[in-house]
Amino acid sequence: MKKIFTFCLFILILSKVKAQSTEDYIAEHVNHAQELMRIHQLPASLILAVAIHESAAGKSKIAKYLNNHFGVKGENSSAEIRSAYRDYPTVDSSYNHFVSFLHSRTYFNVLFGKYDQYDFRNWARGIQRGGYAHSRTWSSQVIALINKYQLYLYDERPDDYTEPVPPVSEVAVKKTTSRGRIKSSTKKTNIYTVKKGDNLNKLAERIGTTSAALMKKNGLKSAALQPGQKLKL
Incomplete structure (x- = not known):
């Protein structure tokens, strides 16, 4: 009887945990x-x-x-x-x-x-x-x-909705001068995370470049994109 009660209590606890997911x-x-x-x-x-x-x-x-x-x-x-x-x-x-x-x-x-x-x-x-x-x-x-x-x-997005390209971010880059000194400069980078439905040609058009240029910049052998893939724009 005690085992049955323990088992029922365990099932009850599990159901509560599941309900809180x-x-x-x-x-x-x-x-x-x-x-x-x-x-x-x-x-x-x-x-x-x-x-x-x-x-x-x-x-x-x-x-x-x-x-x-x-x-x-x-x-x-x-x-x-x-x-x-x-x-x-x-x-x-x-x-x-x-x-x-x-x-x-x-x-x-x-x-x-x-x-x-x-x-x-x-x-x-x-x-x-x-x-x-x-x-x-x-x-x-x-x-x-x-x-x-x-x-x-x-969010009831339209089928043709395209997420805005993230703004260009600036990262500090260190450069070495001819005298061996290190100086700081600023380099603009833009890393885009591919979303479901993204198309390389459309991405290229949005930033004023070509799909071929994007492929070369990212070392791509194919224009096919996968959700979650990172691209340098």
């Missing part, structure tokens, strides 16, 4: 995220990824006890935990407040006129620049979650 969290909240996307024109993928990041996919204490899925600080009336984070009557109200918070701050509100509901990368970077989080890798982590769980599939 990130995939289940996404399925539970994607509809509301998409509703907000259609009203406010910001990516549903971004909303979901920020919530997953800030609430540990609903498993954090402030998510469980305060319905706070975006790490927003403020007063709360909880008798269950002591926290510097505000509480919400429902999870949906936490989602709603996240969007209204972005609208209420000038440095976030400008993003609504700058980026569309498909450009999750620039949305994440723009929110980080506005000071939403202290971590310098916050936007990278959010973008990684979007890619890992393919959250961009919920």
Whole structure:
């Protein structure tokens, strides 16, 4: 009898763990995220990824006890935990407040006129620049979650949508002078990650070059591209 009870308890624990998976969290909240996307024109993928990041996919204490899925600080009336984070009557109200918070701050509100509901990368970077989080890798982590769980599939992108080419980044390069001294210079590089549906000819046209030039620059023997492949543009 004791063995049966232990086995049942083990099955119950497993079912609870499964119910707390990130995939289940996404399925539970994607509809509301998409509703907000259609009203406010910001990516549903971004909303979901920020919530997953800030609430540990609903498993954090402030998510469980305060319905706070975006790490927003403020007063709360909880008798269950002591926290510097505000509480919400429902999870949906936490989602709603996240969007209204972005609208209420000038440095976030400008993003609504700058980026569309498909450009999750620039949305994440723009929110980080506005000071939403202290971590310098916050936007990278959010973008990684979007890619890992393919959250961009919920953004209702047109079939012919092409992601903007990332801006040119500058990296410091050290050069040796004729006298053996090292001097610093700046070299512009642009590394592009190939997305599903990308075409080498189209990429070349967008940056004002040819597919042959891109193939030579990247040492490619074929024009066929694979998602995740890195290209020097």
